[in-house]
Amino acid sequence: MSNTKSSLATPSVISDFKEITKMRLALSVVFSSLAGYLLGVDVVDFKTLVLLAFGGYFMVGASNAFNQIIEKDLDALMKRTQNRPIPAGRMSVNTAFIIASIFTLLGIIILYTINKQTAMFGAISIFLYTCVYTPLKTKTPLAVFVGAIPGAIPFMLGWVAATDDFGIEPGTLFALQFFWQFPHFWAIGWFLFEDYKKGGFFMLPTGKQDKGTAVQTIMYTIWTLIISIIPVFGFTGKLQLSIVAAILVFSLGIGMLYYAVRLFKEMTEKAAKQLMLASVSYITLVQIVYVIDKFI
Template structure:
């Protein structure tokens, strides 16, 4: 009887941990940083790779926990976020703040063990996400531009972890993920427009689900596609891409661009969802292609 009684509590603790850290998002960030590490490492050190994954998860978890503390009242207004632990009242602000601080210390401490530059970029990411991006979300669509900076750091963070150096290579990885975030997050902002409106969030560049927003989504999809194949032309140092891999990445980019154009044509929530899904597949497959290409060249 007592065992059955503890099951709901255990489930709540686990589900709340997943919610406060946004586990799926955090794991995607870990995946990006590990891909960046594999691209930058001349010899793969699995200890460093593990520390990067762990530190990266804590880093993103800290940012998300701080975000949910700041936005708890707004989260409670939106269907998408009203069940988050702080917004729903299952977790106190003090507990969430303690978790956020602990994750910050653990995340940056672990990244510092790898090398100081990795920890520095981790700290910049947490600061921009928490102190700049989060407050701007209710004030201006430019918040997406600011949020794209910490969002683009993980891919390059892996390279910095592998080399203890920031140069053209990690800068190129940063650019790829930076431009990609605009069609990705504007697609989310489009199909969640009404829900975001309840919380007072301004996510779309024109503030509306209109042709102007759809046009900008297409433009940034094109930029993403072009930046993603630059390493094939020999301008990006040790970050290189074979012709075959570049063609694959280009075709993947055309796939995302197709859904961006479909959104422009249909102007529908369904088209925005399809673009969002396509963008996730695009960035994940791009990273896999980059890594596989390095090791088979």
């Protein structure tokens, strides 16, 4: 019996570590920052690429761990989060705090070795996510606006890591990922509406699953679509897009817009879930098209 227990304990420790740092989310953020780096760099330096990947992962992992410490009582109320390590009692707050603190230090130190600006933006993202976005989630739907700022930093962070410069190019990458987050988050807020309500979270712009929320979702999807093709017009310095890539990116945007309009028509949790999945595919594919277009 004790053998069975010990063999089960190891994977649960690993899975709890993945959960407290939200590994899948962290890896998607790392993907964004690496895409931004590849867009900004003239010659790829694999050492910087590795440092950015680890630094980015530590920063996101730290933000997520701090978030779960702060929200532990609310997480216990929601089906989606009640099995997280802290509310489920598998990890103490102290352990989570140690992980979060070590990750913060490692993240800032690693990003600082790339350049100071990269470390600064990394630190700003942790601060905004933990100290502003997290407390606001139970107060106002504007929390999504605040949360979109740290959420949009990674794509831009990669460019800053590559160039040590903040200008129109990383600003455009930031804007693209910033506006994209509204339809993405509101889709999640829609299909998890009842669960979020148990935790007292206000995620939808009108506070309800109504036409007002659906219209705003469409509007922000259109903004995302417009920003995504701006580099083809040559206003954005070194950040450029060929006509073929712009058509591809625009088509991906139309795909996401289709699901946003469908949410408006159907007003169902199923439609919201489909929009969320479409939004994840969209941002990943757009970043891949941007990078491939640069190197072809």
